[in-house]
Amino acid sequence: MTEHTADSTSPDEVLSRIGHMTRALHENLRGLGLDKLIEKAASDIPDARDRLDYVARLSEGAAKRVLDATDTAGPLQDGIDARAADLTRSWQALLAAPARADGADAEWRALAERTMAGLAESRDAANATKGHLMDIMMAQDFQDLTGQVIKRITGIAQNLEKQLVQVLVDFAPSEIKRELDNGLLNGPQINPEGQSDVVADQGQVDDLLDSLGF
Amino acid sequence: MADPKMRFLVVDDFSTMRRIVKNLLKELGYSNVDEAEDGVQALAKLRSEQFDFVVSDWNMPNMDGLTMLQNIRADPALAKLPVLMVTAEAKKENIIAAAQAGANGYVVKPFTAATLDEKLNKIFEKMEKAA
DSSP states (O other), rough: HHHHHHSSOOHHHHHHHHHHHHHHHHHHHTTTTHHHHHHHHHHHHHHHHHHHHEEEEHHHHHHHHHHHHHHHHHHHHHHHHHHHHHHHHHHHHHHOOOOTTTTHHHHHHHHHHHHHHHHHHHHHHHHHHHHHHHHHHHHHHHHHHHHHHHHHHHHHHHHHHHHHHHHHHHHHHHHHHHHHHHHHOTTTOOOTSSSOOOOOOHHHHHHHHHHOOO | OTTTTEEEEEEOOOOHHHHHHHHHHTTTTOOEEEEEEEEHHHHHHHHSSOEEEEEEEEEEEEEHOOHHHHHHHHHHTTTTTOOEEESOOOHHHHHHHHHHHSSSEEESSOOOOOHHHHHHHHHHHHHHHHO
16 A cells, blocks of 8 residues: 555655745745744854864863873882882891991981881882872873764764755855855865855755755 | 783874873883874884784774774784774674674773773783684
């Protein structure tokens, strides 16, 4: 039953009906003043994109600064650890000599023990700090993840904008259309990251108009 | 642990992630690490220099990680090179596609140093058994 209906409807007829529906929709939109709203929505998108780019750029800059700092701080902690280990060995060698019977060296021996305990604490703290630096570094992976999401949203916004502008180009009064068409010569193919309130070449516009039966 | 002189290629379009992976590898004892920004650059490096291991992102411009992996497996000179995917693509079909294309491991971002260490060691173990 359904198949029979589908067979008896020619593709041309479908296209022509969609064309009429589109035209009717367009006239209704204009009647309601919605074409102005669409124009506004389309013109707001580049601004939204710029703002997202700004977020992406600043996040990347911040992540880079953090990584630069952790890259510098890591070796500093390694240096503290190595020097403390070296001093500990020297003190241990001195203390290995037998203590004097008269106890005259007792004072510096006690100080040496305290120094060694302090050095051990320094080494522990340096290693713990290295661990925290690793955590700080790992946390910067947010930039890769949020960056991918922002790229994606920027892409969606760009598509939406293209479609909205296409609607305006296709249905705008002829004098505005000429204006918009001129803009298309500098279209997004040349610099897709830049202005894309300009969408397609005339060929694409014609193709779309053709497909809608205009 | 495998040979610490092992040469790694880290492929990711985000420089932050390349640095993080590079630093993690260094922390795990592998300091011989080079970087590439996308699959095209990575393949050029792999074909002109000697590498022992590839850690790659999936979603990259010019050539994505999966296509790069397929190219590696199709090239007799590179076919046996171990490739670990480190990517935000977390769909089952992604993981299956990577496995079918011959990935040796799959790590989903965000990941921890421990996860990377574990996956690397798993691959090294399998390689030793196969050798």
